[in-house]
Amino acid sequence: MFPYSFWLVVMAAVFAVAWLIQLILNLVVWQGVVRQANRQLKMPSNLVSERPGVSVLVYSHNQAEALARNLPVLLSQNYPKYEVIVLDDNSLDDTQDVLSMMDQRFDNLMHTKIDGRTRAMSHRKLAVLLGAKSSHYDVILMTHAECVPASSVWIEGLVRHFSNPGVEVVLGPVVYERRTSFLSRFCQFDLYQRLLLMFGIALSVKAYAGWGQNLAFRKSTFYANRSQGFQRHLKMQPGEDDLFVADVARPGNVAADCSPQTVVTDQSRPLFINWSIDRLNRGFTSRLYPWHSVVIKVLDYLTRFLTVIPGLILVVYAIMRIFSGEGSLQYAWITLGVVLVLLSIRLALIVFTHNQSAKVLKQHSMAGWPILCDLYTPLVDIWFRCKALIYRKRFDVSKVGLN
Numbered sequence: 001m002f003p004y005s006f007w008l009v010v011m012a013a014v015f016a017v018a019w020l021i022q023l024i025l026n027l028v029v030w031q032g033v034v035r036q037a038n039r040q041l042k043m044p045s046n047l048v049s050e051r052p053g054v055s056v057l058v059y060s061h062n063q064a065e066a067l068a069r070n071l072p073v074l075l076s077q078n079y080p081k082y083e084v085i086v087l088d089d090n091s092l093d094d095t096q097d098v099l100s101m102m103d104q105r106f107d108n109l110m111h112t113k114i115d116g117r118t119r120a121m122s123h124r125k126l127a128v129l130l131g132a133k134s135s136h137y138d139v140i141l142m143t144h145a146e147c148v149p150a151s152s153v154w155i156e157g158l159v160r161h162f163s164n165p166g167v168e169v170v171l172g173p174v175v176y177e178r179r180t181s182f183l184s185r186f187c188q189f190d191l192y193q194r195l196l197l198m199f200g201i202a203l204s205v206k207a208y209a210g211w212g213q214n215l216a217f218r219k220s221t222f223y224a225n226r227s228q229g230f231q232r233h234l235k236m237q238p239g240e241d242d243l244f245v246a247d248v249a250r251p252g253n254v255a256a257d258c259s260p261q262t263v264v265t266d267q268s269r270p271l272f273i274n275w276s277i278d279r280l281n282r283g284f285t286s287r288l289y290p291w292h293s294v295v296i297k298v299l300d301y302l303t304r305f306l307t308v309i310p311g312l313i314l315v316v317y318a319i320m321r322i323f324s325g326e327g328s329l330q331y332a333w334i335t336l337g338v339v340l341v342l343l344s345i346r347l348a349l350i351v352f353t354h355n356q357s358a359k360v361l362k363q364h365s366m367a368g369w370p371i372l373c374d375l376y377t378p379l380v381d382i383w384f385r386c387k388a389l390i391y392r393k394r395f396d397v398s399k400v401g402l403n
Contacts, residue, residue, distance in 0.1 A: 008317065011310045012335070018306035019342050023349070025300050030353050032200035033173075036258040037360035052162065053137030054082040054155050055219075059127050059212070060145035061089035064098045066267065070148040071098075075106040079155040083136060086111035086145070087127035110134070124212075125233075125240045132219055141216045142241065143264060147174070150263040150362075157262035158216045161255035168221040169248060171202060171256040172214030176275070177267045178364055187275040189369040190377055191266075194282075196357055197300075199256045201293055207254035208293035209282075212241030214264040221248055237395045238281035239288075246289055260362035283384035284395050301378040307346060308375060314339045347371055 056074060060067055067086065074084050088095050088111055099111045112134060114127055132140055139159060143149075151157075154172075161170045173195055176188040198209055222244075232247070233239050245254065268274035286294075318336035322329060354366040388395070 008314070012314060014306055015310040015314060015339070015342075018303040018310070019346060021299060021303045022307055022346055025296070025303070026349050026353055028204050029200035029296065029300075030196055030350070031357075032203040032256075033196055033258045033357040034353070034360055036199070036203055036256060037357075040257070040259050051080055051156075051159065052139050054079065054139045054141055054159055054216075055131070055135030055137045056082060056084045056141045056143065056155070057128060057131040057135070058084060058086045058143055058145055059089065059124060060086055060091065060095060061123075062091045062093045062095070063145040064091065064094040066146040067095060067102075068098045070145065070267075071102050071109070072105075073148050073152075074143070075102070075109060076152060077149075077155045078152040079159075081137070082155055083108045083110055085131050085135060087131050088113040089123045089127055090114055124238075128212075128240050132222055135219065138219045139216060140219055140222065142212045142214075144213050144266070146267045146269075147213045147264045148267065150265065151261040153261050154264070157259055158214075158257055161257060162216075162218070164255065166252050167255045168218050169207070169210070169245060169254045170216040171199065171207065171210050171245070171254065172216065173199070173258065173263045173361060174211045174213045175263060175265055175361075175363055176271060177265050179271060184271050185369070186373070187271055189366060189373060190279075190380065191275070192358070192363070192366065193354070193370075193373070193377055196354070197297070199258065201296055202249075202254055202256050205292050205296070206251050206290070207249040207256070208246055208290045209242035209285075210245035210254075213266055214262070215241055215245070217244075217248070233288075236285075239285045242282065242285050243288055249290070258361065260360070263361055263363070279380070279384045280388055280391075281395075283381070283386075283388035284392065286385060287389075297381075301381070304375060304378060308343075311339050311343050315343075347374075350374065 058067075058071075058074065071084070071086070084106075086099060086109070088099070090113065096113075099109070102109050112130055114123055114130065128142065139162060141155065141158060158170045158172050161167050174191070175195070176184075176191050178188065179185070198207075198211075201208060233243055236243075248254075266274075314335055318332045318339070321332040322336070350370045351366075351368065354370045358364065358366050
């Protein structure tokens with residue numbers, strides 16, 4: 001006979017299997033950024049003997065202040081041959097005045113303005129299409145006006161991966177600007193956790209998405225892919241970055257750079273609103289992500305709960321048995337000790353993984369946020385996916401007429 005009832009034995013088995021799956025996911029997927037960063041430390045500083053020309057596309061909509069602050073950094077990169085093309089999405093602020101002043105200072109600046117009357121397709125997709133068409137170089141690097149690279153070798157760090165045979169797309173890390181409020185810290189952690197998962201899946205299996213704030217690709221790849229420059233989802237408001245990567249990704253053709261020099265800081269204001277919009281957009285486009293990313297995410301979310309909840313139940317039950325003195329105290333103590341040790345190992349591992357990856361990217365410490373948000377971030381993800389499904393008509397440009 002079992003020392004405990006049958007259902008407790010089943011719960012213990014579920015806990016053990018879920019804990020093991022969490023361990024494997026942590027070692028294989030979540031620690032991908034740390035492994036890649038260590039590999040890149042061994043790479044020569046100058047991988048590309050003949051550096052290709054690069055066209056940096058900067059999307060902007062009513063962000064004159066951000067352009068005035070960040071364009072000088074983009075236009076002063078330590079790279080021999082590149083241009084910056086600002087894609088002005090019918091801004092009504094002082095954007096054109098800022099660009100005119102920048103024209104006098106920098107020879108490698110270009111800009112174009114998108115007609116605000118366009119209603120047949122997403123303005124962001126149209127901006128990228130126009131930017132790619134007007135660009136002079138085969139390598140294109142996408143970013144936004146409110147984003148600033150961490151160093152003057154940002155372009156160099158991303159472009160060096162194109163020297164590897166078969167690489168057509170390079171993912172770059174994106175983080176939110178550091179702010180001290182509790183809500184801002186949560187948004188920062190949530191984006192960072194999504195970065196670790198996205199890079200981990202790209203490095204261990206195959207890329208399924210990317211971020212337009214820091215994404216490099218070959219122009220030839222952009223026009224040759226099966227979506228033919230967003231042809232499959234032109235009327236869909238979001239998806240100019242993640243769905244493009246999902247369309248073109250094959251094993252070995254997408255690289256992920258994990259060096260601190262290529263980090264891009266998103267200075268979006270107000271942070272919570274911009275984070276919510278991004279979350280909602282990703283929640284909508286996630287239904288078109290490749291199946292392997294969905295399986296890994298569902299497995300990760302499910303086993304988080306199947307580790308924590310049964311584990312806590314087993315701990316409470318063992319403590320009750322010990323204090324009541326009923327049954328075998330030996331089994332109760334063994335159960336309590338084993339479950340507490342396994343739970344502690346898991347918590348220590350996720351804290352170590354998040355903070356170690358933050359260290360290699362030279363970001364601020366994640367501290368105890370991985371523990372605090374362990375079960376909360378999956379619920380946030382599910383919430384935005386359900387919300388995007390309910391309000392799916394808002395993502396059809398032809399119906400709402402928005403960018």
